[in-house]
Amino acid sequence: MKLTIKARLITAFVVLIVLSGTIYYLGSTNTGILNDRINIIVDVNVKRILLASKAAEDIQFITKREKELIMTSNQNEVDEYIEVIEERSSEMLARIEQLKGMSDEKGIEILEGFTSNWNNYTKVYNKIKALSLKNNDSTFAVAYKLSSTDGREAALGAISSLAQILKKNEGALATAKVEADTLYDNAKTNMIILLIVAVVVSVLISFWIISSISKSINTAKLAIKSVAEGDLTISIENNSKDEIGDLLEYMRAMVDKLKDVLTFVSTASDHIASASTQMSGTSQSMSQGSQEQATSAEEISSSMEEMVANIQQNTDNAQQTEKIALKAAEDIQEGSKFVNLTVESMKKIAEKISIIGEIARQTNLLALNAAVEAARAGDHGKGFAVVAAEVRKLAERSQIAAGEINELSSSSVAVADKSGKLLEQIVPNIQSTARLVQEISAASREQNTGAEQVNNAIQQFNQIIQQNAAASEEMATGSEELASQADHLRETIVFFRIDKGQSAQRVSAQKTRAAQLAKPVQQTAKHFKGAQLKGGVNLDMAMSSNGNHDALDNGFEKY
Amino acid sequence: MELASAVTQSYLTFRLDDELFATSVINVIEILELTRITKVPRSPSFMRGVINLRGTVLPVIDARQKFGLDKTPDTVNTCILVLNIQIDNEKLTVGALVDAVQEVLDIDISTIQPAPSIGSRYKSEFIDGMVKGNDKFIMLLNVSKVFSSEEVSILKEGYDMGENTSINQ
Numbered sequence: 001m002k003l004t005i006k007a008r009l010i011t012a013f014v015v016l017i018v019l020s021g022t023i024y025y026l027g028s029t030n031t032g033i034l035n036d037r038i039n040i041i042v043d044v045n046v047k048r049i050l051l052a053s054k055a056a057e058d059i060q061f062i063t064k065r066e067k068e069l070i071m072t073s074n075q076n077e078v079d080e081y082i083e084v085i086e087e088r089s090s091e092m093l094a095r096i097e098q099l100k101g102m103s104d105e106k107g108i109e110i111l112e113g114f115t116s117n118w119n120n121y122t123k124v125y126n127k128i129k130a131l132s133l134k135n136n137d138s139t140f141a142v143a144y145k146l147s148s149t150d151g152r153e154a155a156l157g158a159i160s161s162l163a164q165i166l167k168k169n170e171g172a173l174a175t176a177k178v179e180a181d182t183l184y185d186n187a188k189t190n191m192i193i194l195l196i197v198a199v200v201v202s203v204l205i206s207f208w209i210i211s212s213i214s215k216s217i218n219t220a221k222l223a224i225k226s227v228a229e230g231d232l233t234i235s236i237e238n239n240s241k242d243e244i245g246d247l248l249e250y251m252r253a254m255v256d257k258l259k260d261v262l263t264f265v266s267t268a269s270d271h272i273a274s275a276s277t278q279m280s281g282t283s284q285s286m287s288q289g290s291q292e293q294a295t296s297a298e299e300i301s302s303s304m305e306e307m308v309a310n311i312q313q314n315t316d317n318a319q320q321t322e323k324i325a326l327k328a329a330e331d332i333q334e335g336s337k338f339v340n341l342t343v344e345s346m347k348k349i350a351e352k353i354s355i356i357g358e359i360a361r362q363t364n365l366l367a368l369n370a371a372v373e374a375a376r377a378g379d380h381g382k383g384f385a386v387v388a389a390e391v392r393k394l395a396e397r398s399q400i401a402a403g404e405i406n407e408l409s410s411s412s413v414a415v416a417d418k419s420g421k422l423l424e425q426i427v428p429n430i431q432s433t434a435r436l437v438q439e440i441s442a443a444s445r446e447q448n449t450g451a452e453q454v455n456n457a458i459q460q461f462n463q464i465i466q467q468n469a470a471a472s473e474e475m476a477t478g479s480e481e482l483a484s485q486a487d488h489l490r491e492t493i494v495f496f497r498i499d500k501g502q503s504a505q506r507v508s509a510q511k512t513r514a515a516q517l518a519k520p521v522q523q524t525a526k527h528f529k530g531a532q533l534k535g536g537v538n539l540d541m542a543m544s545s546n547g548n549h550d551a552l553d554n555g556f557e558k559y
Numbered sequence: 560m561e562l563a564s565a566v567t568q569s570y571l572t573f574r575l576d577d578e579l580f581a582t583s584v585i586n587v588i589e590i591l592e593l594t595r596i597t598k599v600p601r602s603p604s605f606m607r608g609v610i611n612l613r614g615t616v617l618p619v620i621d622a623r624q625k626f627g628l629d630k631t632p633d634t635v636n637t638c639i640l641v642l643n644i645q646i647d648n649e650k651l652t653v654g655a656l657v658d659a660v661q662e663v664l665d666i667d668i669s670t671i672q673p674a675p676s677i678g679s680r681y682k683s684e685f686i687d688g689m690v691k692g693n694d695k696f697i698m699l700l701n702v703s704k705v706f707s708s709e710e711v712s713i714l715k716e717g718y719d720m721g722e723n724t725s726i727n728q
Contacts, residue, residue: 358635361635361636362592365590365592365638365660368571368590368660368662368663369589369590371571371584371662371663372571372584372587372588372589372590372663373589374663375569375571375584375663375665376569376584376585376587385569385663388663389662389663392662
């Protein structure tokens with residue numbers, strides 16, 4: 001059965017409470033009994049005594065007034081005394097009645113005796129009263145006699161009855177006192193016994209609880225002490241099944257878990273160390289990468305600048321082309337006008353030529369007529385005939401020439417017309433060319449701004465690359481720091497002994513390994529710093545300035 | 560040149576359609592440009608009408624139609640040959656519309672070849688002969704034979720009528 005400390009303490013307290021309760025109960029009971037007794041004494045016996053003595057007093061008062069009644073001759077006094085006596089007598093009777101009510105059998109018997117005596121006295125008194133009311137010397141003597149004999153006897157009898165009652169009740173009081181003493185003694189004895197029992201039981205229970213707790217706590221103390229000293233090899237013995245047992249159980253679990261954690265931390269710190277080395281390498285390659293990136297960005301930047309210049313030239317050229325095209329369009333329009341004028345002129349020439357042709361034809365006809373006339377004149381007309389023939393020939397030639405000119409001029413007109421039309425057709429083409437060139441110009445301008453933006457972006461890119469380079473340097477430093485922190489961690493956890501004789505071995509192995517790990521990290525950092533000092537984008541990869549080929553450069557081919 | 564000293568005769572050559580014709584200059588009075596021709600009603604189809612030649616009425620015949628060629632519109636080269644024709648000792652002046660007048664040629668009579676009698680489109684009776692020209696034959700017309708007596712009378716009528724009517728124009 002699992003008896004916890006709680007249960008034990010509850011049991012102990014319950015036992016003690018029960019004992020205390022018992023003591024209280026006994027004391028309370030005895031006190032109650034005593035109280036009852038005292039009550040009885042006070043309420044019954046003392047009251048009886050009181051009532052009896054008061055009754056006796058009344059009787060004495062009454063007998064005295066009776067004597068005075070007898071003695072007095074004053075009628076007023078007689079009435080007064082009678083009244084006082086009767087009042088007092090009724091009071092006394094009431095007291096007797098009260099006494100009778102609280103009396104036992106024996107008391108009642110005594111009181112009956114008293115009552116008979118008192119009745120006798122009342123008879124005597126009534127006689128005295130009657131005599132007193134007559135109030136003369138003869139009655140006085142009779143009354144006096146009555147009073148001193150019968151009355152006195154009856155009154156004494158009544159007083160003796162009362163004295164009996166007093167005596168009886170005094171005896172009862174004495175008995176009550178004895179009883180109370182006995183009760184007190186018994187109660188005292190009982191309570192002392194119970195107190196002793198309670199003390200013994202308490203001591204036993206406390207001893208039991210303390211001994212069990214202190215044993216477990218001692219075990220726990222030893223375990224905690226060894227853990228505090230870093231010894232996790234301890235084995236915690238646990239036999240108790242109480243809270244402290246649980247505590248020890250948990251502590252064992254804690255130590256086991258701590259062992260696990262420490263093993264894990266040890267492994268993790270190894271991993272961290274190797275990871276930080278890798279990280280250092282990675283940050284170095286990142287740094288190299290960012291250097292290359294920076295060079296590339298520089299190249300891109302210069303290319304972009306060239307491109308911008310080209311685009312600028314394109315824009316200028318396009319603008320010039322546009323101007324030229326517009327000029328050409330204007331010129332062509334003018335040319336077209338001139339061609340039209342030429343056509344007009346040609347047409348006029350043709351008209352004029354046709355007039356010449358007409359004239360030639362008419363000349364021809366005239367010449368023919370002349371020839372006919374000459375022929376008809378026979379030999380006389382021979383010379384004229386020759387002239388006429390010549391004239392006709394000339395006319396014919398001029399006619400033919402005119403015809404040819406006409407043809408030529410008409411064909412020229414057609415050609416000029418056609419060329420004019422063609423020129424007119426060319427104008428919109430050239431205008432659209434101008435527009436297109438304008439668009440090209442606008443596009444080049446946009447291209448220009450775009451290229452500038454790209455250039456800006458590349459500049460930003462360059463900055464970012466430099467930041468990256470700085471960041472990778474920081475990363476290298478960070479990884480170095482990480483490695484040293486991992487060493488610290490290992491050194492710290494060496495404090496704990498997990499398995500016997502293992503920790504020392506591990507420490508030495510780890511130390512050598514940490515040294516190995518730290519080396520490349522430092523080397524990397526050094527290299528990186530050297531590179532970084534050269535600054536910015538144009539990194540001198542060969543480091544020819546100081547002629548100091550660093551060891552990492554050996555990995556690269558030389559060109 | 561024996562032939563050069565031989566007998567020559569002057570001929571006026573003119574063109575109808577694609578053919579060259581020639582007539583003796585003796586028959587030719589003058590060559591006129593085409594002027595406005597007044598049409599004569601109820602005249603034969605080959606007769607174009609009459610013109611006013613310096614106050615006299617000159618009947619004009621269409622040589623193309625007379626020779627049975629297709630009717631073509633007049634050109635600037637179309638001329639009127641004013642001819643003297645003689646039929647039955649009756650002299651008559653007529654105008655003939657020709658496509659073009661070429662030149663006055665002196666033709667050696669010996670070179671004149673007789674007109675073919677068969678296969679010609681033309682009535683050989685009014686062709687005196689043919690002469691070899693530069694590249695084609697020239698048909699020598701006897702204009703007096705071109706017109707029949709009947710036609711001449713019509714022409715004469717026209718002439719008279721023209722004389723009576725066209726003077727006022």
